Amino acid sequence: MVYKVLYQENPLEIPVREHSKSLYIRAKSEREVRQLLKEKNINIEFIQLLDEAHLAYEQQSEFFQVEND
Structure with a gap:
């Protein structure tokens, strides 16, 4: 599953x-996303699980890159 994370660089x-900035991360749950990002010094604003249609839309962006692929 791919999650979109909205965050602030300054915690x-x-x-x-x-x-707000965004990043995309592949994980099994929101909890796993938080664990993967705990080492980064960011303020997580929102974590959203992307369904197939939303993921296809996001993939059209030139800035789309899954962090842990």
């Missing part, structure tokens, strides 16, 4: 949508 920053 002390209050989430502001205009400053």
